[in-house]
Amino acid sequence: MAAGVAAWLPFARAAAIGWMPVANCPMPLAPADKNKRQDELIILNVSGRRFQTWRTTLERYPDTLLGSTEKEFFFNEDTKEYFFDRDPEVFRCVLNFYRTGKLHYPRYECISAYDDELAFYGILPEIIGDCCYEEYKDRKRENAERLMDDNDSENNQESMPSLSFRQTMWRAFENPHTSTLALVFYYVTGFFIAVSVITNVVETVPCGTVPGSKELPCGERYSVAFFCLDTACVMIFTVEYLLRLFAPPSRYRFIRSVMSIIDVVAIMPYYIGLVMTDNEDVSGAFVTLRVFRVFRIFKFSRHSQGLRILGYTLKSCASELGFLLFSLTMAIIIFATVMFYAEKGSSASKFTSIPASFWYTIVTMTTLGYGDMVPKTIAGKIFGSICSLSGVLVIALPVPVIVSNFSRIYHQNQRADKRRAQKKARLARIRVAKTGSSNAYLHSKRNGLLNEALELTGTPEDEHMGKTTSLIESQHHHLLHCLEKTTGLSYLVDDPLLSVRTSTIKNHEFIDEQMFEQNCMESSMQNYPSTRSPSLSSHPGLTTTCCSRRSKKTTHLPNSNLPATRLRSMQELSTIHIQGSEQPSLTTRPPPTTSK
Amino acid sequence: MGAVMGTFSSLQTKQRRPSKDIAWWYYQYQRDKIEDELEMTIVCHRPEGLEQLEAQTNFTKRELQVLYRGFKNECPSGVVNEETFKQIYAQFFPHGDASTYAHYLFNAFDTTQTGSVKFEDFVTALSILLRGTVHEKLRWTFNLYDINKDGYINKEEMIDIVKAIYDMMGKYTYPVLKEDTPRQHVDVFFQKMDKNKDGIVTLDEFLESCQEDDNIMRSLQLFQNVM
Numbered sequence: 001m002a003a004g005v006a007a008w009l010p011f012a013r014a015a016a017i018g019w020m021p022v023a024n025c026p027m028p029l030a031p032a033d034k035n036k037r038q039d040e041l042i043i044l045n046v047s048g049r050r051f052q053t054w055r056t057t058l059e060r061y062p063d064t065l066l067g068s069t070e071k072e073f074f075f076n077e078d079t080k081e082y083f084f085d086r087d088p089e090v091f092r093c094v095l096n097f098y099r100t101g102k103l104h105y106p107r108y109e110c111i112s113a114y115d116d117e118l119a120f121y122g123i124l125p126e127i128i129g130d131c132c133y134e135e136y137k138d139r140k141r142e143n144a145e146r147l148m149d150d151n152d153s154e155n156n157q158e159s160m161p162s163l164s165f166r167q168t169m170w171r172a173f174e175n176p177h178t179s180t181l182a183l184v185f186y187y188v189t190g191f192f193i194a195v196s197v198i199t200n201v202v203e204t205v206p207c208g209t210v211p212g213s214k215e216l217p218c219g220e221r222y223s224v225a226f227f228c229l230d231t232a233c234v235m236i237f238t239v240e241y242l243l244r245l246f247a248p249p250s251r252y253r254f255i256r257s258v259m260s261i262i263d264v265v266a267i268m269p270y271y272i273g274l275v276m277t278d279n280e281d282v283s284g285a286f287v288t289l290r291v292f293r294v295f296r297i298f299k300f301s302r303h304s305q306g307l308r309i310l311g312y313t314l315k316s317c318a319s320e321l322g323f324l325l326f327s328l329t330m331a332i333i334i335f336a337t338v339m340f341y342a343e344k345g346s347s348a349s350k351f352t353s354i355p356a357s358f359w360y361t362i363v364t365m366t367t368l369g370y371g372d373m374v375p376k377t378i379a380g381k382i383f384g385s386i387c388s389l390s391g392v393l394v395i396a397l398p399v400p401v402i403v404s405n406f407s408r409i410y411h412q413n414q415r416a417d418k419r420r421a422q423k424k425a426r427l428a429r430i431r432v433a434k435t436g437s438s439n440a441y442l443h444s445k446r447n448g449l450l451n452e453a454l455e456l457t458g459t460p461e462d463e464h465m466g467k468t469t470s471l472i473e474s475q476h477h478h479l480l481h482c483l484e485k486t487t488g489l490s491y492l493v494d495d496p497l498l499s500v501r502t503s504t505i506k507n508h509e510f511i512d513e514q515m516f517e518q519n520c521m522e523s524s525m526q527n528y529p530s531t532r533s534p535s536l537s538s539h540p541g542l543t544t545t546c547c548s549r550r551s552k553k554t555t556h557l558p559n560s561n562l563p564a565t566r567l568r569s570m571q572e573l574s575t576i577h578i579q580g581s582e583q584p585s586l587t588t589r590p591p592p593t594t595s596k
Numbered sequence: 597m598g599a600v601m602g603t604f605s606s607l608q609t610k611q612r613r614p615s616k617d618i619a620w621w622y623y624q625y626q627r628d629k630i631e632d633e634l635e636m637t638i639v640c641h642r643p644e645g646l647e648q649l650e651a652q653t654n655f656t657k658r659e660l661q662v663l664y665r666g667f668k669n670e671c672p673s674g675v676v677n678e679e680t681f682k683q684i685y686a687q688f689f690p691h692g693d694a695s696t697y698a699h700y701l702f703n704a705f706d707t708t709q710t711g712s713v714k715f716e717d718f719v720t721a722l723s724i725l726l727r728g729t730v731h732e733k734l735r736w737t738f739n740l741y742d743i744n745k746d747g748y749i750n751k752e753e754m755i756d757i758v759k760a761i762y763d764m765m766g767k768y769t770y771p772v773l774k775e776d777t778p779r780q781h782v783d784v785f786f787q788k789m790d791k792n793k794d795g796i797v798t799l800d801e802f803l804e805s806c807q808e809d810d811n812i813m814r815s816l817q818l819f820q821n822v823m
Contacts, residue, residue, distance in 0.1 A: 007666020007667075008667075008670065008684050012688045013819050014721075014722055014725035014726050014819055015685075015725070016819065017725050018697075018700075018701070018704075018737055018741075019761055020812055021734075021737060021741075021785070021789075021802075022757070022761065022781065022785055023811070023812075023815065024781070024784065025811070026814065027811075030818045039662065
C-alpha cells in the first residue's frame with residue numbers, strides 16, 4: 001500500500017459500513033487506538049537546514065532510521081529537534097521519499113555519496129523509482145568498473161610474496177611492464193613480427209633480372225636467404241607460443257582465445273610446407289597456404305592497444321554491422337535486378353546477368369564508380385543515379401553508431417590509463433602525508449618525554465621544543481603510546497609505512513644509546529637502509545630503567561662510517577634516538593607542523 | 597457555493613460553420629482536441645472555508661485538516677474522479693478486484709451525479725458514516741445498495757452488490773467461492789429484510805429489519821473511532 005494512501009484508510013474503513021447489513025456473522029472488534037497522539041510536527045535539523053514534517057509521515061516506513069526509534073539517538077534536548085550532521089541536499093531526496101513514496105536520484109549527485117547517505121538512513125536503493133532507476137544503475141556500474149580497474153592495477157603492483165615460476169611467466173606475458181625480461185621479450189617478439197611481415201611483402205617485389213630468364217621476384221632470386229629468415233621467425237614464434245602455452249592458469253581457455261588461434265595460424269603454414277614434399281598437385285595448395293602468413297600481422301594486436309580496442313568495438317557493434325550488411329545486401333539485390341532488366345534491351349550490355357550486375361551495384365553504392373560497367377539506356381541511367389544516392393544513405397546510417405562506440409571505448413581506456421599514471425603520483429604524495437603524520441607522533445612522543453625529562457631534571461630549558469598539538473592528535477598519540485606499553489614494542493620510522501621492530505627488551509620502549517649505536521654500526525655494515533635490524537643480543541650492563549628517567553647525554557660519534565644522515569640525526573637528538581630514516585628533513589629540529 | 601473554478605488555459609472553441617468535407621473533419625478534430633484540453637483545464641477546485649465545513653459536518657477542525665491533507669495529496673486538483681477513486685480503493689484490497697464496489701461507492705458519494713467527488717461531498721459522507729446517527733448510516737447504506745436510485749432495492753441490485761463484495765476477496769480464498777454463493781447470500785438477506793415478501797426492499801423495511809438485528813447494530817458502532 002502506498003504511503004500517501006494511508007491517509008485514506010479512514011475512508012476505506014468507513015465505507016465498510018456498506019458490508020454490515022449483508023454480513024451473516026458478527027464483525028470482529030476494531031483495534032483500539034491506545035495512544036491517540038495528535039499528529040505533531042517534527043523538526044529535522046540537517047547541518048543547519050531545518051526540515052519539518054509530520055511525525056506520521058516519517059512513521060510510514062518503520063524500518064528506516066527516521067521511521068523507527070533510532071532517530072531518538074539524534075534528538076537534541078536543548079533545541080527539541082533532531083540533528084543530523086549529514087548532507088542536506090541528499091536529505092531532501094530522502095525526505096521526499098517519505099512524503100511521496102518515491103525515491104529519486106538527483107543527477108548532479110555523486111553516486112557513492114548518495115549510496116552512503118541512503119545506507120545511513122536505512123533506505124534500500126532498490127526502491128528508486130523507475131524515472132531515475134536507469135540513471136542510477138548506469139552510474140553505479142561505471143563506478144564499479146572504475147573500482148575494479150583500480151583494484152586490478154593495485155593487485156598488479158603489489159609485490160606478491162612468492163609466485164611460482166609459471167605464474168611469473170604468465171604475469172610477464174600479460175603485462176610486459178612487470179619486469180625487464182618481460183619487456184625485452186615483448187620488444188623482441190614485436191621486432192620479429194615486423195621482420196616476418198616485411199619479408200613476406202618484399203618477397204614478391206620484382207628484383208631485377210637474372211641473365212637468361214625473365215624478371216624474378218626477390219623471393220625466388222634469394223630464396224635461400226628468405227627461407228632462413230622465415231625459419232628464424234617461425235622458430236621464435238614457435239618458442240613464444242609454447243611458452244605461452246605453458247604459462248597460463250587455464251590452458252584450455254587460452255587455447256580457445258583469439259590470440260592463440262592467430263598464433264597457430266601464423267606458424268602452421270611453415271610446418272605444413274616442411275612436411276609436404278615437392279608434390280606437383282599439392283604445391284598449388286601450398287602456395288595458398290602462404291597467404292595465411294599474413295595473419296602474423298595480427299600478432300601486433302598484443303602490442304597495440306588501439307588495435308585491440310578496434311577489435312573489441314567491432315565485436316560489440318556486431319548488431320549494427322549485421323544491420324549494415326543486411327540492408328546493403330537487400331539494396332544490392334534490388335538495384336541489381338532493376339539494372340539488369342533496364343539494361344536488358346541495350347546491345348553489348350555488360351549487364352549479362354543479375355549476379356554480374358551485383359558488381360556494378362556495389363561499386364556504385366559505395367561511390368567507387370570504376371566505370372568498367374556503365375548503363376547505356378535512359379532507364380538504366382535513372383536507376384543508376386537512384387542507386388548511387390541511396391548507397392550513400394545506407395552506408396552513412398550505421399557508421400556513426402560504430403564510430404561512437406569506438407570513441408566511447410577508446411576514451412574509457414584513455415581515462416583508465418591516465419588514472420593509473422596519476423595514481424602513482426597521487427600515492428606518492430599520500431605517502432608523504434602519511435609519514436608526516438606518523439612522524440608527528442614520534443616527534444610528539446619525543447617532545448612529550450623531553451618535557452617529562454625536563455620536568456624531572458628540573459631544568460626549565462627549551463620548553464618551546466614541544467610543539468602544540470591539537471587535542472585529537474594528542475589523544476591519538478596517547479593511544480599509540482598505550483599500545484606500545486601494552487605490547488612492549490615500539491614504533492620506528494625507517495620506511496614510509498610504519499614498521500614495528502621487535503625488541504628483546506621487555507618494557508623498554510626506547511632504545512638505549514649504546515644499543516642504538518651498536519645497531520647503527522651493524523646495520524650500516526649491512527645493506528643500508530635496512531628495514532629490519534638484527535635481533536639485539538642482550539648486552540650486559542644495559543640499563544633497564546624506565547624510559548622516562550633518562551638523563552641528557554651528549555652523543556659521541558662512534559663511527560665515522562655512519563652515513564651523513566645518521567650523523568646529523570645523532571647530533572640533533574640529545575636524549576631519545578630514533579633510528580634515522582631516509583628523510584633527514586624529518587629528524588631535524590624543530591619539526592615542521594605536520595597536522596593534516 | 598464558494599467553489600472557485602480555476603482554468604489554466606484560455607482556449608476558446610472556434611465556432612466555424614462546416615462548409616466542405618475536409619473543413620468539417622478538421623473542425624471536428626479541433627473541437628475534440630479542444631474539448632480534451634478543456635477537460636484538463638477544469639482542474640482546480642477549492643473547498644469552502646474550514647468554519648463552514650466544521651458547521652456542516654460532525655468533524656473538528658483538526659480532523660478536517662487531516663482529512664483534507666490526505667485528500668489533497670492523492671488528488672491535487674481538488675476533485676476525485678471515478679478512476680482515481682477506484683485506484684485508491686484498490687490499494688486497500690490488493691488481492692481482489694475492488695473496482696466494482698468502488699464504482700458503487702463512488703455513485704453513493706457523488707450525490708449530485710456529476711462524475712466527480714469534491715471534498716465537501718467526501719467529508720459530508722464521511723461525517724455520516726463515522727459520526728452520524730444510526731438512522732443516517734442506515735439510510736446511506738440503503739442509498740448505496742440502491743444502484744439505480746429509484747428508492748427500492750430489488751434482487752438484481754443486491755446480487756450485484758454482493759458479487760462486488762465477493763470480488764474484493766480475490767480468487768485465492770478458503771473455502772473457494774462457488775458460483776451461486778452470492779445468490780444464496782442474497783436470498784438470506786431478502787428473507788431477513790423483505791417483510792411483505794414482494795421481492796423489493798423499501799427504505800422503511802430496511803430500516804426496520806436492520807434495527808431488529810443486533811449484529812448489524814453492533815457492527816455499525818465499530819467504526820466510531822476511526823478518525
